[in-house]
Amino acid sequence: MEGPRRLLLISNSTLHGGGYLGHCQQHIQSFLGQKVKRVLFIPYALHDRDAYACTAREKFESLGYGLDSIHESCDPVEAVKKSEAIFIGGGNTFRLLKALYDNSLIHEIRKRVLEDGIPYMGSSAGTNVATISINTTNDMPIVYPPSLKALGLVPFNINPHYLDPDVKRTHMGETREERIRQYHEEPNTPPVLLENHLKCFHLHQGLREGTMLLVEGDKATLQGVTGARLFLRGKKPTEHEPGTDFSFLLTDSNLLNP
C-alpha cells in the first residue's frame, strides 16, 4: 500500500547573509509539522561528518526537532527503517551517492519515502540524489560511485544552482545551459529542472530565499522566490515563477522502476 510521497527539495542550504537553512526554516517547519519528533540526518556529502551533524542538530533543535545522524548509528539500514523523517544535506554529490550505495541505503530510503510515506528533505546534493540520477550535478567527481542512478523519488533531474557568495553577478545561464544541452544530446534523457535560476539577481537584504520544490503525492509546486528554468530534451528552455505547478513532471512510468 503506497503512502503519499512527501518531499521538500531545497536548492541551497545557505544563502548570502543567512545562517544554515535560515532561508527555508519556515518551509521546513510547515513541511514536517508537529507529528514528526525526530529527523534522521545523512551527512555523507561532507568529509567531517561529526561537525556537519553538529551544525544540522543545532538548527533542527532550534526548530523543535530532535536529530539523529546516521553516521552515529552502528546499523545505517536499521536507522532508516526506524526513521520518522529523513534529511540529506549538501556537499559533494558523488561522495554522497557512493556512501548511500556503500551503506546499502538506496533501496531502504526509497521504500520508506515512496511506500511508507515518511517526509524526505534534501538540500543541494541531498536534492540531487533525490532525483532520477546525478547526471546533472555541478560537483567534481572526486570519487566513483557504482552508478549515477540515484534515489529516483522523482522521475526527472534537478540542477541546483549554487550561489558563490563572492560572485556579484550570478547569471551563469549560458554555461549551465550549454552543459544541460549536452546532457540532452544523449538519448532518452529526462527533463532537467534548474532550480534557483536568476536572470538578474542582486544580493540585497530583501532577497534571501532560494528555490524549493515541494512534492505532496502527485502534486509538485515550486516554492521560494527566485524561480526555475525547465529543460526538456529537444525543446527550448522555459522560465517558471514561484508557485508553478510542476505536477506534470511526476507522471512518468520510470518513477517506481528507475
Place this chain on the structure above:
Amino acid sequence: MEGPRRLLLISNSTLHGGGYLGHCQQHIQSFLGQKVKRVLFIPYALHDRDAYACTAREKFESLGYGLDSIHESCDPVEAVKKSEAIFIGGGNTFRLLKALYDNSLIHEIRKRVLEDGIPYMGSSAGTNVATISINTTNDMPIVYPPSLKALGLVPFNINPHYLDPDVKRTHMGETREERIRQYHEEPNTPPVLLENHLKCFHLHQGLREGTMLLVEGDKATLQGVTGARLFLRGKKPTEHEPGTDFSFLLTDSNLLNP
C-alpha cells in the same frame, strides 16, 4: 624499448578573441615539427563529430598538417596503431572517456604514446583524459564511463580552468580550490595542477595565451603566459609562473601501472 614520451597538454582550445587553437598554434607547430605529416583527431568529446572534425581539419591544414578524424575510420584501434600523432579535442570529459573505453582505445593510445613515443596533444577534456584520472574535471557527468581512470600519460591530475567568455572577472579560485580540497580529503589522491590560474586577470588584447604543459620524456615545463597552481594533498597550494619545471611531478611509480 620505451620511446621518449612527448605531450602537449593545453588548457583551453579557444581564448577570448582568438579562433580555434589560435592562441597556441605556434606551440603546436614547434611541438609537431616537420616530421609529422598527419594528425589523428579524436572528436568524441562533442556530439557533432563531423562538424568538430571539420573545424579541427581546417586549423591543422592551415598549419601544414593533414588530419584524419578517428570517427571516420571503420577500425578506431587500427587508426591509433597507424597514427603519427594524436590530438584529442575538448568538450565533455565524461562523454570523451566513455567513448575511449567503448572503442577499446585506452590501452592502444597508451602504448603508442608511452612505448612508441608518438606525440600526443590534448586540449581541455583531451588534457584531462591524458592524466591519471578525470576526478578533477569541471564537466557535468552526462554519461557514466566504466571508470574515472584515464590514459595515465602523467601520474597526476590536471584541472583545466575554462574561461567563460562572458565573465569579466575570472578569479573563481575559492570555489575551485574548495572542490580540489574535497578531492584531497579522499585517501591517496595524487597532485592536482590547476592550469591557467589567474589571480587577477583582465581580458585585454595582449593577454590571449592560456597555459600548456609540455612533457618531453621525464621533463615537464609550464608554457604559455598565465601560470598554474599546484595542489598537493595536505599541503597549501602554490603558485607557479610560466617556465616552471614540473619534472618532479613525473617521478611516480603509478605512471606505467595506473
